[in-house]
Amino acid sequence: MADEVQQTPKRGRRPGGTDTRAALLAAAREVFSEQGYDGATVRAIAARAGVDAAMVNHWFGGKDALFGEAVLQLPFNPKEIIAHLLEGGVDDLGSRIIRTFLTNWDVQGGGVFAALIRSVAAHEQVAHALRDFFLKNVFAQLAGTVADDRPELRANLVASQMIGLGVVRYVAKFDPLAESDVETLVRAIGPNVQRYLTGALD
Amino acid sequence: MADEVQQTPKRGRRPGGTDTRAALLAAAREVFSEQGYDGATVRAIAARAGVDAAMVNHWFGGKDALFGEAVLQLPFNPKEIIAHLLEGGVDDLGSRIIRTFLTNWDVQGGGVFAALIRSVAAHEQVAHALRDFFLKNVFAQLAGTVADDRPELRANLVASQMIGLGVVRYVAKFDPLAESDVETLVRAIGPNVQRYLTGALD
Numbered sequence: 334m335a336d337e338v339q340q341t342p343k344r345g346r347r348p349g350g351t352d353t354r355a356a357l358l359a360a361a362r363e364v365f366s367e368q369g370y371d372g373a374t375v376r377a378i379a380a381r382a383g384v385d386a387a388m389v390n391h392w393f394g395g396k397d398a399l400f401g402e403a404v405l406q407l408p409f410n411p412k413e414i415i416a417h418l419l420e421g422g423v424d425d426l427g428s429r430i431i432r433t434f435l436t437n438w439d440v441q442g443g444g445v446f447a448a449l450i451r452s453v454a455a456h457e458q459v460a461h462a463l464r465d466f467f468l469k470n471v472f473a474q475l476a477g478t479v480a481d482d483r484p485e486l487r488a489n490l491v492a493s494q495m496i497g498l499g500v501v502r503y504v505a506k507f508d509p510l511a512e513s514d515v516e517t518l519v520r521a522i523g524p525n526v527q528r529y530l531t532g533a534l535d
Numbered sequence: 536m537a538d539e540v541q542q543t544p545k546r547g548r549r550p551g552g553t554d555t556r557a558a559l560l561a562a563a564r565e566v567f568s569e570q571g572y573d574g575a576t577v578r579a580i581a582a583r584a585g586v587d588a589a590m591v592n593h594w595f596g597g598k599d600a601l602f603g604e605a606v607l608q609l610p611f612n613p614k615e616i617i618a619h620l621l622e623g624g625v626d627d628l629g630s631r632i633i634r635t636f637l638t639n640w641d642v643q644g645g646g647v648f649a650a651l652i653r654s655v656a657a658h659e660q661v662a663h664a665l666r667d668f669f670l671k672n673v674f675a676q677l678a679g680t681v682a683d684d685r686p687e688l689r690a691n692l693v694a695s696q697m698i699g700l701g702v703v704r705y706v707a708k709f710d711p712l713a714e715s716d717v718e719t720l721v722r723a724i725g726p727n728v729q730r731y732l733t734g735a736l737d
Contacts (some may be wrong), residue, residue, distance in 0.1 A: 378541055417640055450652065460707045468709055489703060489712035496707075497699020501691060505655055505662045505698075507670055511693035521692060521736040526726040532724040 354392045354401045356382040361403035366444035369399060404449055410472035427527030430475075433518045434495060435502075439515065443503025450496075450504055468492050479530055490529040498522065556594045568646035569674035572602060602705040606651055613672035625681045629729030633721045634675075636697060637704075641717065645705025652698075652706055670694050681732055692731040700724065 356420050360381035364373045379386040393399040414433065421429050438446055472491045474483040498518075501507045503514050512516070562583035566575045577598050581588040595601040616635065618645050623631050628691055674690040674697075682689045700720075703709045712720070 376651045380539050387635070412604060450702075453702075463707055464709060484687070484721075486711050486715065486723065492709060492725075493699040493703040493724075494696055494713065496702050497695040500652075500655075500697040500698050500702070506663055507666060507694060510695065511565045513688065517688075521688065521731075522695075525696075528727060529723075 341371070342367075353382070353384050353388050353502045357389060357392060357399065358383060358403045361399050361417065365400060365404050366448045373400075375399075398407060409476070415474050416488075418475060423531065425527075426475070426479060426530055427525070428519045428523030430491070430495070430526050431523045432496075432515060433516060435498075435515045438499060438503065446499045450473055450500055476530055481531070485532065486534070487529050490534075491526055494522065494526055494529065536544045537581060544564065547599055554583070555586050555590050558586060559591060559594060559601065560605045563601050567602060567606050568643075568650045570733065575602075577728045578599075582673055617676050620677060620689055621680060622641065625733060627679070627725075627729075628681060629727070630721045630725030632693070632697070632728050633700075633725045637700075637720060639700060640705065645701070646679070648705040650703055652702055683733070685736065688736070689731050692736075696728055 336517045351522070355377045356524075357378065360376045361373070364381055366434045367373075368377070373396075376386050378399070379389055382388075390398055393402065418426060418429050418433060449463070453463050468488055472488040473485065476487040476491065498510075501510050511519075539587050560578065563575070566580045566583055569575075570579070575598075578590045580601070580698050581591055584590075591597070591601055595682070596605065620628060620631050620635060645665045670690055674693045675687065676691040678686040678693065700712075702714050715723075
């Protein structure tokens with residue numbers, strides 16, 4: 334099922350192949366969540382993955398790129414999630430976006446989201462990564478497929494609602510939104526996201 | 536006009552009266568914006584205001600309370616802004632919220648918003664202050680006045696949209712939302728905020 338999150342690979346010392354890459358991604362998600370962008374060192378991430386620190390440069394080119402792929406893209410592959418979201422049709426897309434994101438974020442306990450927000454406020458390059466992964470690869474693709482006009486603004490508007498939802502539910506933990514069940518929020522927020530994608534904005 | 540922001544008081548050494556309080560608030564806004572919550576010291580804020588550091592405890596009780604009042608409440612007094620927002624009637628309230636907040640935030644250049652987001656991700660007590668000032672004093676008051684049901688959830692939903700809007704416009708600076716004029720965003724977002732306040736959520 335496309336709604337399922339990817340399993341964290343088992344740890345342990347690995348050869349220099351593609352499972353090293355997967356182990357580094359899993360370790361990076363954990364260490365960035367625990368330490369934030371600044372606190373997470375390449376050395377600590379490599380140690381968590383059980384590989385040499387040089388593997389980070391080999392597979393990702395550096396800490397920024399590893400952060401982008403591990404944290405911002407998580408917990409899904411953009412191409413897969415877009416295909417999944419679109420295959421249900423356009424009319425209910427807003428509700429499907431809320432359901433899919435909250436289901437995945439809830440599994441993470443919001444730790445990754447907190448790391449993202451903490452980092453984006455402090456680092457210009459993380460804002461760029463957020464644009465690339467979260468906006469360009471997901472919401473801009475969706476808006477470009479379903480919107481009649483101004484897909485870029487629509488993608489920005491959807492992102493504003495999704496980011497604010499994440500901050501309120503996982504970081505600021507406002508009550509009752511932080512404790513509301515997913516389907517309550519799907520009904521409350523889904524139509525607003527739908528309007529951003531396909532409604533009249535004037 | 537209620538939409539006007541308060542002017543920053545002139546600096547200089549002051550007596551221990553209420554203008555010391557105003558000077559500390561103005562200095563705190565500047566120093567928190569520049570340094571974030573952690574980096575901003577009570578000593579630096581007092582020095583910027585031209586008063587003794589003991590005045591912070593005298594007037595605010597400490598750094599947390601000064602942050603809450605200076606940064607989270609800024610650029611408005613909650614009671615004044617609620618009266619201003621409500622006096623235009625309920626039907627157009629969502630649009631009036633967007634117009635009023637963006638007009639005030641734009642004047643600040645978003646620096647205060649970035650400081651807020653940076654701080655709320657790192658400090659549990661700042662999340663509490665955000666709840667008290669931004670949610671309880673503003674959006675919960677509005678929702679409690681105009682909503683037929685579930686005013687607390689509605690206030691949370693409005694807050695999620697406003698916080699996400701601030702992050703996207705001032706912190707992550709997504710294009711084109713960061714450069715859109717206020718009235719374009721009033722038309723795009725106002726109806727969504729209105730639905731959160733007075734629409735059907737099921």
